[in-house]
Amino acid sequence: MRRLEAAEARQPADLPGSLQPGLTFVEYGPNIRTMKHPLNPLARQPLLPRHALWNEFLERLAGPEACNFRNDQWTCFGDLRFTQRLLRDMGMDEHSIEVSVAYLEDHGGYCDCEVVFNLGPRR
Numbered sequence: 001m002r003r004l005e006a007a008e009a010r011q012p013a014d015l016p017g018s019l020q021p022g023l024t025f026v027e028y029g030p031n032i033r034t035m036k037h038p039l040n041p042l043a044r045q046p047l048l049p050r051h052a053l054w055n056e057f058l059e060r061l062a063g064p065e066a067c068n069f070r071n072d073q074w075t076c077f078g079d080l081r082f083t084q085r086l087l088r089d090m091g092m093d094e095h096s097i098e099v100s101v102a103y104l105e106d107h108g109g110y111c112d113c114e115v116v117f118n119l120g121p122r123r
């Protein structure tokens with residue numbers, strides 16, 4: 001008797017609504033946005049201090065999405081991963097990113113926090 005009940009529980013005769021046509025998840029697909037960013041016309045040139053996006057770049061690099069400066073603590077991996085990610089995120093192409101990174105390194109920015117320290121606004 002108990003066994004029979006268990007078998008019935010495992011194989012319910014009816015699952016109302018579960019396979020109704022027109023309720024597939026495919027319909028929700030178009031709402032999903034891809035992570036790919038369109039190339040930003042402002043980012044056609046390497047990001048140098050006179051660039052229109054320079055200040056935005058430095059702010060974001062020091063902010064919570066990257067180095068996250070707060071008091072005397074911050075995040076840095078000793079490389080330029082945040083810098084490269086931000087530049088890519090801002091729509092810059094790979095060649096411009098390379099040129100930007102070369103410029104930053106040439107001015108003492110060998111890692112993300114050094115870019116903020118050495119190329120950021122003087123206080």
Ligand SMILES: [Zn+2]
Pocket residue numbers: 076077078079111112113114
């Ligand atoms: Zn650093």
